[in-house]
Amino acid sequence: MKISGVKFLIKWPSTKKSILHWIIILYLFILLPFSSFAKTNAEDKNKDGKKDLWNYYSDKGDLERMEIDSDFDGQIDAWQSYQEGEISSIIRDTDFDGKKDTWD
Numbered sequence: 001m002k003i004s005g006v007k008f009l010i011k012w013p014s015t016k017k018s019i020l021h022w023i024i025i026l027y028l029f030i031l032l033p034f035s036s037f038a039k040t041n042a043e044d045k046n047k048d049g050k051k052d053l054w055n056y057y058s059d060k061g062d063l064e065r066m067e068i069d070s071d072f073d074g075q076i077d078a079w080q081s082y083q084e085g086e087i088s089s090i091i092r093d094t095d096f097d098g099k100k101d102t103w104d
Helices: 016-034
Strands: 040-043 053-057 063-068 078-083 086-092
Antiparallel strands (some): 040 053, 053 063, 063 078, 078 086
């Protein structure tokens, strides 16, 4: 391709398919390295089809906190915070009324 006497080594995409390829390439090499893959994940511990454990991770991949539905009613009733891989605090709703009532 030649524009005003300047020769380009890369041809401008001419079809929608080749434009899509360029978008994918740009994403993989420019945007993807700045995104974090595993900031959170959720699990179904009792296999009833509903999530009841949520893990939240730092950008480095370290576990920061965990939220737990311990009685499997769909409401979070325990919160654990982590620092350097160790539990730093636990907050619970022990009577399952939707209010936090114990702090460890």
